[in-house]
Amino acid sequence: MRTRDGDTIARGRRIEKDAWAAPDARRHFAYHRDAMPTSRRQFLAASGLLTSAGLLVPGPAAWAMPRGAKAPAPGTPPKSAASGLSGSPVAAHAALARVAVEEATKAKAAYADARIVQWSTEGVDVRDERVSGVSSSTDTGIGVRVLVDGAWGFAATDDLSEAAVRAATKRALEAAKIGAKLRADVGAPPIELAPAPAAKGTWVAPFEVDPRSISARDKAELILEASQAALRVQGVKHTRAGVESIVEDKLLVTSDGTEVHQLFMRMSPSLTATAVHPRLGFASRDHEAAPMLAGWEYVTSLDLVGAAPEIGHEAVQKLHAPAVKAGRRRLILAPSNLWLTIHESIGHPTELDRAMGFEADFAGTSFIGPDAAGKLRLGSKKVTIVADRTQPGGLATTGWDDEGVTAQRWTMVDEGLFVGWQTTRDQAAWIGDKASLGTAYGQKYSGVAFQRMPNVSLQPGSEGYTTEDLINATDDGVYVTGRGSWSIDHQRYNFQFSGQTFWEVKHGRIVGPLRDLAYQANTVDFWTSCDMVGGAGTYRLGGSLGDGKGQPGQSNSVSHGCPPARFMANIIDTGASK
Amino acid sequence: MxxxxxxxxxxxxxxxxxxxxxxxxxxxxxxxxxxxxxxxxxxxxxxxxxxxxxxxxxxxxxxxxxxxxxxxxxxxxxxxxxxxxxxxxxxxxxxxxxxxxxxxxxxxxxxxxxxxxxxxxxxxxxxxxxxxxxxxxxxxxxxxxxxxxxxxxxxxxxxxxxxxxxxxxxxxxxxxxxxxxxxxxxxxxxxxxxxxxxxxxxxxxxxxxxxKSKNPKKVDPGRYTVVLMPDAVADLLSFFSMALGQRAADEGRSWFAKPGGGSKVGESLFDPRVTIFSDPKNAKYPSSPFARDGRPQPRVEWVKGGRLLSLTAERYWADKQGIPSRPRPSSWFMEGTSASLDDLIADVDKGILVSRFWYNRMLARRSLTATGLTRDGTFLIEGGRIATPIGNLRYNDSPLTLLTKLQALGTPERAAFAGDVVVVPPLVVRDFNFESTSDAI
Structure with missing residues (x-):
């Protein structure tokens, strides 16, 4: 039975696909393993001896990412790719979007926009040694949004005939008028939009290889090979692997005179190995590759096949690892784990609509009050967090948002002090702002645009620490990589996160792997306990294609960059908990 | 149309x-x-x-x-x-x-x-x-x-x-x-x-x-007898129904795998009052009579009298194992009694009433343990009566606890917040584990 759970990174298939890039710890130990024959490596991995050497190799950060993605963002979107828009079916329908906006303007709409989107996906799924699915999909349509007498109306259709578009526009206008009467009846003030200058242009998210140019056979062979490589590890009984590429082709026309055409390519690779043991049960290990705003070059740069044996070994290792000593302890989080904690504990509570109560029925509200900007201290001095829609590789990076507002970068947490919200054009006035920060997004053509999360990232520290520096400075703690179970309350106070790999840290060294654990904390306590953050060289992007919010639920794609960082939290042995 | x-x-x-x-x-x-x-x-x-x-x-x-x-x-x-x-x-x-x-x-x-x-x-x-x-x-x-x-x-x-x-x-x-x-x-x-x-x-x-839920008191986390309203039951049971795959069980990667091989089908695993079935033809709560691939959705008893009768099976696996192919169903029903929620509360000396859960996620597949938080009305029960509203709590526990440490069942109702047809009774369950408190209201 499927239950609806909102304001969340969705669970289910999409989730399994959002694994991410190789953890630091994996690289640290790859050094030893490569020098050993397989059987000996497996014995050592299984017995935990391999890691007891505690040697850390601060190797180069050879982790695949789009160019520029490893640095905090520049403040202007990356240069548009030169190609990608030719032959766009969306451009061919531009006249329909203009018809809808003109029709609405004639009917006295104070504002109107029309969004034509073609959402195309291509996917390959592998299970063990077989390709279980090859698929492609295309979903094209138009959504028309109007503001009449201070109330919203919206209608969408996948029928791109002029008659259907006119009918949808009429339906949106009528609904807005009914909404305006309802607002008057219940004494609600009219909705007002902050102005946005007219924008005209095109922007194509940077890519080198269009995923649509790679044949399904080549994709399937690559993923199959990665799956087989993990399956060859002794003790690994099952694998799942896949890759999905998503191309969002979007044209926005607004009554402000804006007309912008954009194209986004997003890649989502995944690989999971499951070890099964007759006595110890089973354990799974996901590759930590993040979904990314990039072309197919990102998938090939990950070397999934080369990484697969390690994923397999670490699945087996999980079965044999000892339990963690529970209690309040130091916690070092790799970027591959910390991004999701940022998403849930900082990204969501700083959505202004949540703080104002507009998401109260589903996602919830926020522990941050509407008047808290500039007053609430939610972290230590080490904690500076920016919102950014210009970050190379960032899944929420764009040229303009879905209300025609230019992409921006702004500070949300300045050395621990909360200073900035996320806003759209109908929210700016709530906090006395004159303009929107450009965070409106509607899923495909059929979702009403509303406030959605930009890329929200923890800035690296000036000390230039490496992951090893954080570990060396820790007398007793655990190091966690990758995304595991995640859950947070509806005002974003109490959270609990697990991970993919867990390591015991003693006297400044990693002394061995640990069995499944989770860390639990209160958001403000957690960020206030942050006493070390890695330097610019350790900064990495994580992200998800399944950031859920709204009713009906919509999915947003968003990235979070961060260095590794150190905290205090309550560690729980989830192997023992029942 | x-x-x-x-x-x-x-x-x-x-x-x-x-x-x-x-x-x-x-x-x-x-x-x-x-x-x-x-x-x-x-x-x-x-x-x-x-x-x-x-x-x-x-x-x-x-x-x-x-x-x-x-x-x-x-x-x-x-x-x-x-x-x-x-x-x-x-x-x-x-x-x-x-x-x-x-x-x-x-x-x-x-x-x-x-x-x-x-x-x-x-x-x-x-x-x-x-x-x-x-x-x-x-x-x-x-x-x-x-x-x-x-x-x-x-x-x-x-x-x-x-x-x-x-x-x-x-x-x-x-x-x-x-x-x-x-x-x-x-x-x-x-x-x-x-x-x-x-x-x-x-x-x-x-x-x-x-x-009624205003000004909640803080209570310590720990193990409590809980009275779960239908939406809370549906939240937890979703982890049970998601894990009901025959193939994962046969392959040893599920709680339903039998140690040493095979699945737990046929075993009496739960309280004898537990009966869970699917029925697309229910007149009040109809659901699709066929699955996405066109396979019919018959009435299926998954658990009867505490005994696990069937698991879902894709066509290929069913063929290979010589068992009926069963798609994931479009509805879930759990049998109950005619007792009202008040009747259930009246029989609890000390416990916690949970209206619903929030942000539920699988925590440990091996033990089928999930996590999540209470939301929208959590109350302390003392002497068979609601004594006071209390602050929200995070649980780390399993749907299996519901089915094995069952104290009482009430009248089944449709869970209004579940996306699918889920008709379950409120339940009274012993030793339910709350791990920490939350300040969220």
Missing amino acids: TLSRSQAKKWVDRVLTQASFGDVRVRITDERRGHLRFAKGQPTTEGDVERLEIHVTAAKDGRHATVTGNRTDDAGLAALVEQAEALAELAPPDPELMPPLGKTTHATVKATDGAAARLGAAERAKAVAAAITTAKDKGVDVAGFLSHAETSTVVADRAGLFAFHQDTRVSMTTTCRTSDGTGSARAGYASFAAGGLDGAALAEDAALRAL
């Missing part, structure tokens, strides 16, 4: 006549839906969406691929089939590909309601106005969501399969929060029919319970 049966037949024919492969399968969904949100005592966003989806799967010599599109002109349909066949040629052979289903019979289920199909902006505004006005009268803040949809689904193949189903869905949720921000409650309506939709009644129910 979405596609009728005869229109669906025409559409299927238009697609299948384009096929050159002998094995081409098609699934079409045609949906019209509308919604209105409200919060802070005012309507916010609304919309009407019409959307068609055509999925074509082409298969030949063990190779298969699926292409999805929404162009409906002849050229668009031809292109869709052509793409599916071309993509299938590129796919590596799949040794687990099953032949097309062909002619099957499935139950006919009436799941449409004329009034639900006719809902539009005017009707939405009326129900929402009633909720807003009622909440205002009670002095509480209100937020909510009204949604309705009509959907036609057809699944067919060249070997003779033709399965058609049409349904309507209406749902409304209403959250009331006290003006001091210390109390909150949620009420909901979910049905295939519009007849029971009453914005004022929902708002009144949520408002009264929100007021």
Whole structure:
């Protein structure tokens, strides 16, 4: 039975696909393993001896990412790719979007926009040694949004005939008028939009290889090979692997005179190995590759096949690892784990609509009050967090948002002090702002645009620490990589996160792997306990294609960059908990 | 109106006549839906969406691929089939590909309601106005969501399969929060029919319970006897139903795997009062009589008298194991008693009443342990009565606890916040583990 759970990174298939890039710890130990024959490596991995050497190799950060993605963002979107828009079916329908906006303007709409989107996906799924699915999909349509007498109306259709578009526009206008009467009846003030200058242009998210140019056979062979490589590890009984590429082709026309055409390519690779043991049960290990705003070059740069044996070994290792000593302890989080904690504990509570109560029925509200900007201290001095829609590789990076507002970068947490919200054009006035920060997004053509999360990232520290520096400075703690179970309350106070790999840290060294654990904390306590953050060289992007919010639920794609960082939290042995 | 049966037949024919492969399968969904949100005592966003989806799967010599599109002109349909066949040629052979289903019979289920199909902006505004006005009268803040949809689904193949189903869905949720921000409650309506939709009644129910939940006391986490309302039961049972796969059990990667091999099917695992079944034909709570791939959804007993009777099985695995193939069902029912919630509370000396859970996630698959938090009304029970509202708590526990440490069952009700048809009783359960407290209201 499927239950609806909102304001969340969705669970289910999409989730399994959002694994991410190789953890630091994996690289640290790859050094030893490569020098050993397989059987000996497996014995050592299984017995935990391999890691007891505690040697850390601060190797180069050879982790695949789009160019520029490893640095905090520049403040202007990356240069548009030169190609990608030719032959766009969306451009061919531009006249329909203009018809809808003109029709609405004639009917006295104070504002109107029309969004034509073609959402195309291509996917390959592998299970063990077989390709279980090859698929492609295309979903094209138009959504028309109007503001009449201070109330919203919206209608969408996948029928791109002029008659259907006119009918949808009429339906949106009528609904807005009914909404305006309802607002008057219940004494609600009219909705007002902050102005946005007219924008005209095109922007194509940077890519080198269009995923649509790679044949399904080549994709399937690559993923199959990665799956087989993990399956060859002794003790690994099952694998799942896949890759999905998503191309969002979007044209926005607004009554402000804006007309912008954009194209986004997003890649989502995944690989999971499951070890099964007759006595110890089973354990799974996901590759930590993040979904990314990039072309197919990102998938090939990950070397999934080369990484697969390690994923397999670490699945087996999980079965044999000892339990963690529970209690309040130091916690070092790799970027591959910390991004999701940022998403849930900082990204969501700083959505202004949540703080104002507009998401109260589903996602919830926020522990941050509407008047808290500039007053609430939610972290230590080490904690500076920016919102950014210009970050190379960032899944929420764009040229303009879905209300025609230019992409921006702004500070949300300045050395621990909360200073900035996320806003759209109908929210700016709530906090006395004159303009929107450009965070409106509607899923495909059929979702009403509303406030959605930009890329929200923890800035690296000036000390230039490496992951090893954080570990060396820790007398007793655990190091966690990758995304595991995640859950947070509806005002974003109490959270609990697990991970993919867990390591015991003693006297400044990693002394061995640990069995499944989770860390639990209160958001403000957690960020206030942050006493070390890695330097610019350790900064990495994580992200998800399944950031859920709204009713009906919509999915947003968003990235979070961060260095590794150190905290205090309550560690729980989830192997023992029942 | 979405596609009728005869229109669906025409559409299927238009697609299948384009096929050159002998094995081409098609699934079409045609949906019209509308919604209105409200919060802070005012309507916010609304919309009407019409959307068609055509999925074509082409298969030949063990190779298969699926292409999805929404162009409906002849050229668009031809292109869709052509793409599916071309993509299938590129796919590596799949040794687990099953032949097309062909002619099957499935139950006919009436799941449409004329009034639900006719809902539009005017009707939405009326129900929402009633909720807003009622909440205002009670002095509480209100937020909510009204949604309705009509959907036609057809699944067919060249070997003779033709399965058609049409349904309507209406749902409304209403959250009331006290003006001091210390109390909150949620009420909901979910049905295939519009007849029971009453914005004022929902708002009144949520408002009264929100007021009762004001100024919660903090209690220590730990193990408690809990009284779980139907939505809380549905939240936890979803982890049980998601894990009910035969193949994962047979392959040793599920709680339902038997140590040493095989599955736990046939074992008496739960309290003898536990009976869980699926039934698409239930007149009050109808659901789809066939699965996405066209397999019929019969009435299935998953657990009877505490004994595990069946698991879900894909066609390939069922064939290989010589067991019936069972799709994931479209509905879940758990048997109960005639006891009311008050009856259940009256028999609890000390415990916690949970209205619903939130942000539930699997925590440890091996032990089928999940995590999540209470939300919208959590109360301490003392001496058979609700003593005081308490702060929210995080649980780390398993749906198996519900089925094994069962103290009492109440009258089954549809869980209003679950997406699917889930009809379960409130339950009293011993030793439920709360791990920590939350300040969220």
